[in-house]
Amino acid sequence: MKKVALVGAGVSKFGVRKATYRDLIWEAGKACFDSVPGLKPKDVEGLVVGSVMPERTAFQSHISSLAAEALGIKPTALSARTEHMCASGTVGIRYAYAFIASGLADLVMVLGVEKLNQPSGDEAILNMGTGVDREWEAAFGLTAPPCFALAAQRHMAQYGTTEEQLARVGVKNHNHAAKNPNAHFSKGATLDQVLCSKMIATPLRLFMCSPITDGAAAVLVASEERARTLTDTPVWIRGTGQALDGFQLTSLHDDYAHWPAMKRAADAAYAMAGVGPTDVDLAEVHDCFAIAELIAYEELGFCKKGEAGRFVAAGRSDYGGDVVVNPRGGLIGCGHPLGATGVAQAAEVFAQLRDEAGPRQVANADIGLTHNNSGMGEHVVMIYGREAT
Amino acid sequence: MTYVRAVDPFPLESADHTKLHEFYARLARGVLATTRCTACGTRAWPPRGFCGECASDRLEWVDLPGDGVVHAFTVQETGLPSGFEGPRVFAIVKVDGLRVFTVLTGVDPAKVEIGQRVRLAPLRVADDPKGNPRWLPAFAAA
Numbered sequence: 001m002k003k004v005a006l007v008g009a010g011v012s013k014f015g016v017r018k019a020t021y022r023d024l025i026w027e028a029g030k031a032c033f034d035s036v037p038g039l040k041p042k043d044v045e046g047l048v049v050g051s052v053m054p055e056r057t058a059f060q061s062h063i064s065s066l067a068a069e070a071l072g073i074k075p076t077a078l079s080a081r082t083e084h085m086c087a088s089g090t091v092g093i094r095y096a097y098a099f100i101a102s103g104l105a106d107l108v109m110v111l112g113v114e115k116l117n118q119p120s121g122d123e124a125i126l127n128m129g130t131g132v133d134r135e136w137e138a139a140f141g142l143t144a145p146p147c148f149a150l151a152a153q154r155h156m157a158q159y160g161t162t163e164e165q166l167a168r169v170g171v172k173n174h175n176h177a178a179k180n181p182n183a184h185f186s187k188g189a190t191l192d193q194v195l196c197s198k199m200i201a202t203p204l205r206l207f208m209c210s211p212i213t214d215g216a217a218a219v220l221v222a223s224e225e226r227a228r229t230l231t232d233t234p235v236w237i238r239g240t241g242q243a244l245d246g247f248q249l250t251s252l253h254d255d256y257a258h259w260p261a262m263k264r265a266a267d268a269a270y271a272m273a274g275v276g277p278t279d280v281d282l283a284e285v286h287d288c289f290a291i292a293e294l295i296a297y298e299e300l301g302f303c304k305k306g307e308a309g310r311f312v313a314a315g316r317s318d319y320g321g322d323v324v325v326n327p328r329g330g331l332i333g334c335g336h337p338l339g340a341t342g343v344a345q346a347a348e349v350f351a352q353l354r355d356e357a358g359p360r361q362v363a364n365a366d367i368g369l370t371h372n373n374s375g376m377g378e379h380v381v382m383i384y385g386r387e388a389t
Numbered sequence: 390m391t392y393v394r395a396v397d398p399f400p401l402e403s404a405d406h407t408k409l410h411e412f413y414a415r416l417a418r419g420v421l422a423t424t425r426c427t428a429c430g431t432r433a434w435p436p437r438g439f440c441g442e443c444a445s446d447r448l449e450w451v452d453l454p455g456d457g458v459v460h461a462f463t464v465q466e467t468g469l470p471s472g473f474e475g476p477r478v479f480a481i482v483k484v485d486g487l488r489v490f491t492v493l494t495g496v497d498p499a500k501v502e503i504g505q506r507v508r509l510a511p512l513r514v515a516d517d518p519k520g521n522p523r524w525l526p527a528f529a530a531a
Contacts, residue, residue: 122471126396129470135400136435139514139525140492141465141473149463150481157503201465201479249481250434250488256461 001101003224003388005234008036009347014215014335015184016117021051021058022070024113028216028340029071032109036220036230041071044220046078046108048095050088050339056127057115067111077105082339085131085374086288088112089217089342090382096221097237106226112340113216124212131374133248144288144375145209147249149201151376152291154257156203158306161294163203165309167194169290170207172318173326177333179359182344184213184335208290213335217344224388235353238275238367238385241268245377252377262299262371262379269369270301273383277301280323280383281365282352284345286373287330293317296371297325300381324362327352342372346382353386398472399514403521411450412436416524421455421484421509424448434487456508456531457484464498482507482528495529506531 010031012024019027033039049064060066064081068074078099082092089112096108118124129138132147155161174189189207197206220230227234243264246252253260270276277300285300287293294308302323303311311317317325328334328348331341349368351357370382402413412435415422424436428445439446462480469475478493478501493501494510512527 120471122469125468126398126470126472129398134398137490138470139399140479140490140527141398141469141477142479142490143468143470145468146463146465146477146479149465150461150479153461153463199466200468201463248435249490254488 002103004097004100004237005222005224005227006219006237006346006350006384007222007227007230007234008032008039008220009218009350010035011182011217011344011347012215013182014213014337017115017214019115019214021054021060021063021113021115022066024115024214024216025067025070025111028111028113028218032218032220039230041073044073044107044109046075046096046099046105047071047073048078048080048082048092048108048110050082050092050110050112050343052083052085052088052114052338053127053130056130057118067113071109073109078108086286086336086338087342087372087374087378087380088339090345090370090372090380091342093219093221093342093346093382094240094242094380097240100221100223106223108221109218110221110343111216111218112343114337114339115214116212116337117214136248145201145204147376148289148291149204150249151256151295152203152289154255155291155294158255158257159309161309163195164191165313166203166208166290166294167191168312169287169293170194170332172312173287173330173332174207176327176360177329180329180334183329183333184211185329185333204289204291208332210288210331210336213337215335215337215340215344217340217347219343219346219350233354235350236385236388237382239269239271239273239383240381241265241272242380243268247375247377256376257295259295259299259376259379261377262296262373265379265381266300269381269383273385275367275383279367280369281367282324282327282349282362283369283371284328284348285325285330285371287326287332288336290332292373293325293330300369300371319362327357327360327362342370342380345370345372349384353384397518398470399523399525401517402523403517403519408438409436413524415450415452416511416526417522419509419511421453421526422450423453423487425451432487434489453487454485456506457482457489457528459501459503459505459507460488461503462493462501480528489526491526491528493529494527
């Protein structure tokens with residue numbers, strides 16, 4: 001297989017945006033083109049768009065072609081949309097990777113976009129119910145928070161994880177987001193603020209949850225030969241893995257504190273990259289809820305099962321610790337525009353491994369990992385390196 | 390032109406719309422049922438169109454006990470979808486070895502416990518667009 005690299009990246013402002021899908025595509029696409037001096041839209045051979053529910057939120061399907069036209073790209077090698085709920089963006093990056101590694105394309109843009117906020121807030125939440133099983137779960141009013149709350153309940157009961165430890169994830173990620181001008185939230189948070197914020201689904205409080213956010217992000221993925229003509233500092237895709245345990249809550253591991261599919265996805269990515277958990281300098285993990293970040297520490301191998309609460313409380317997932325987790329602010333701080341999230345994670349790793357992350361820069365970052373999930377049973381892991389091998 | 394929210398959050402349960410109609414027909418009579426594969430014996434939850442273990446489509450309907458035990462639960466207080474109100478107790482109930490996702494109705498959210506016995510209490514929801522009654526497999530305190 002050919003070596004494959006990221007050569008460009010751009011992210012829109014995330015938040016409750018006064019903008020359409022097309023406005024957001026323009027913002028992220030322009031920022032991405034600006035990151036590769038001299039590159040023209042017509043030079044890009046393919047486009048993959050990660051987007052979950054434009055049919056529902058904007059009465060618009062056919063979003064990849066809409067995006068191609070808005071971006072000025074006329075695909076010759078690849079044109080597709082990926083819908084895999086919250087992991088749609090990273091699933092799109094994997095498709096671009098496969099096309100380029102196999103020689104079917106040399107330069108592909110992957111763009112994730114979502115406009116989730118609606119005139120009525122409860123309708124925006126209703127739409128999120130499309131991501132769980134409509135017949136057997138959403139019909140009861142289920143959306144994501146209670147699913148992850150079940151995992152938090154189990155983790156607390158089994159390992160003694162505390163509300164304060166969950167809150168530490170919220171504090172860290174809100175504070176990281178305060179250094180990211182594109183994040184949904186900019187004010188940071190104290191432990192008291194997180195622990196006193198509104199209860200959503202026991203034990204998850206508002207500041208332990210990602211908000212409903214609009215945004216877009218784009219990366220340019222290239223073959224080694226093409227990358228060498230575009231930049232002196234490509235960021236290499238070193239490994240990737242994806243695994244699913246199930247879709248419905250009742251198909252997952254009997255103990256919701258265990259997410260074996262994440263471990264399988266991570267093990268595949270580590271093996272392919274030839275690195276292990278201790279080699280990872282920074283990780284963008286899918287903290288849709290604080291418990292998800294804690295379980296990610298364990299399944300990705302940053303700490304042993306059951307120790308994640310103490311790991312975050314000791315500062316081991318922050319600057320100066322073992323691995324900096326979610327330097328851009330994570331989903332809790334940046335918000336979670338579904339299809340855009342995985343691509344924004346890749347954009348952060350791209351900046352970090354090129355020493356372009358400004359006040360968020362992780363010192364001596366050589367290996368970056370992204371983890372994107374769609375529910376507790378479906379996981380995608382990517383490993384990027386400053387060096388190709 | 391008015392702003393229309395054209396969403397029906399409930400399944401279309403009638404025989405006109407689903408091959409799992411038998412499940413809903415039994416539920417309307419107060420019985421929880423699912424499919425069992427007659428080739429390999431695997432019972433599924435929820436009911437299936439063919440067996441996910443052996444791929445046989447020789448399935449039969451079997452009734453399940455009307456009671457179970459709370460395996461996990463959470464109380465959602467706010468942030469519920471349009472049309473639903475909190476506090477709402479979401480739970481996984483173990484019924485004869487199968488895990489069933491459900492809501493607990495008529496319980497004090499502060500008093501729900503893991504291990505608590507609960508019983509099937511079919512929940513009548515809005516009729517379908519043709520006026521057929523619809524039910525969901527909810528549970529209540531035993």
